[in-house]
Amino acid sequence: MKTNRFWSWLFLLLGVAYFVFPLIGTFEFSLKMRRGAYSFDAYRTVLTDPQFQATFGYSVTMALATIVMGVVLVVPTAYWVRLKLPSWRPVIEFITLLPLVIPAIVVVFGYIRLYNTSSWLPLTGSAMGTNILLMFGYTTLALPYMYRAVDTGLRAIDVGTLTEAAQSLGAGWITIMTRVILPNVLVAVLSGAFLTFAIVIGEFTMAALLNRPAFGPYLQLIGANRAYEPAALAVIAFGITWLCMGLIQLVSRFSKLPNAGR
């Protein structure tokens, strides 16, 4: 019993050290821009850099668009599969897992081949078209997380009976989706959304190859050319990810209440 606990603590400490030391190191380094004293100079430089603001704004916008797209695509699909095509679930699940197996670079090369200026749908011909293409790419990347989150959310409610109850009360599909299904899987959708946000903010490959001014390529650019700023940026990016994780926790904490009696 005693020794057991000792080993558990030891491994916990090792694990924490593995994650925390590089973080502390990076953070400490990011404070050293002014010689001989700790300061937030690196952060000030980064945050006031107009390019930072532009790329970060761009990526946030893309993330929001991706989330909307993901919700519109995934919630009805997962719902329909659960309701009418339960035998298709393994197939759909497999498809949603593909983005984890196929490297982003392969996906984006495929896109460029399919939608280049001489294709039947020349999306890469304009900035807006490329933005849309990039959003679809991000949606694909986020698909495994979004689908799983929503599907788990749907498992917690009796989709079939709730749908029939709503139908017998006169509701059509749109009403059922927006008033019954979506509100009941909102927590799952939100956690999927925060994951999507974190993925899109840090994504590099697709944005770089499609040559869009996103946060990922900016990170890379600064990293290659500056000393202290990249460390500051890394800490900021890390902070955003953690904020997303924290928000997921918070949202599921809030939802504990109405779920208690089920």
Place this chain on the structure above:
Amino acid sequence: MAFLEIANLQKDFGAVRVVKDFNLAVEPGEFVSFLGPSGCGKTTVLRMVAGFEEPTDGTISIGGRDVTRLRPNQRNIGMVFQAYALFPNMTVAQNIAFGLRVARTPKADSDARVAEMLALIKLPDYGDRYPYQLSGGQQQRVALARALAPRPKLLLLDEPLSALDAKVRVSLREEIRQIQRNLGITTIFVTHDQEEALSMSDRIVVMYGGRAEQVGAPFDIYNKPSTRFVASFVGTLNILRGTVTDPARGVVDVDGNAIQTGGELSRFAKGAPISLALRPEAAALDNGPAPMARGKIMDVSFLGSVIRIRVNLGQNTISFDRFNSPGSPPPAPGEPCGIAFAAKDILVLDD
């Protein structure tokens, strides 16, 4: 013309015919129960009336209008499910108002209707609660109110009481029946509990293997079962196996007792095996000199106002009920005893 007419209804799931030539006419305001064992197709018929399953063949019309091909949300039918199916994200009041909101009822009317419904189910102060804050019985009452709020023409209930404990079940079934009577709404109630069906219904449809075996008032279903299945499913029928000893006079030997049946048995040969049925309320203990049959008390269960006694005749057992009376304590298991019943109460079953 009846209010709800179901004609030649059939339903196949793959190669299996689950509902076979089902016919029923329900009058306005009538309370009809579907009674039958698990898997006999009760839910399937109800779901076809609601529009959740498409009939393979046959027609369903409500109020003279053919609704067979109508989608469920266009049928104006109230439905109550075994699993309550309240919307967990909405309060009680929002749940009840759902159908009204879908129909775009003005808010003032809708609020008034919700208050009226809450009063009807005797939960006037529960409007702001969420479903998970209610007991099962309360949730089911809210589900009933939600189904009734948009003033449907027809109310369908699929085993609404099965998930509740015994006490709540009895009180709620009385409440449902009373509300149904007051509103005069045509109702179909699915159950596999015969007591529920017998006590609540104007008429009962006894179903077996996808067919309506018998349709009739509870009194007729219980006392004049038209098929062997109905006779054995409704009531706790005692089945006695014996051999015919005197076909002309209708005497049967059951475990050494010469039992006189109600008529002659000339279609049976002497010595042929035979099954007799006896309703529990037709039998009584008889400690006189010449009882109809003799046996031993097997066990005695005290059920409150009623005492259920099982008597072993040898191969066969007879179970019957007696009212509790403080003056005469029940017999003890193992005691020998006699049983009396009238010859006319014995049903001869043809196998």
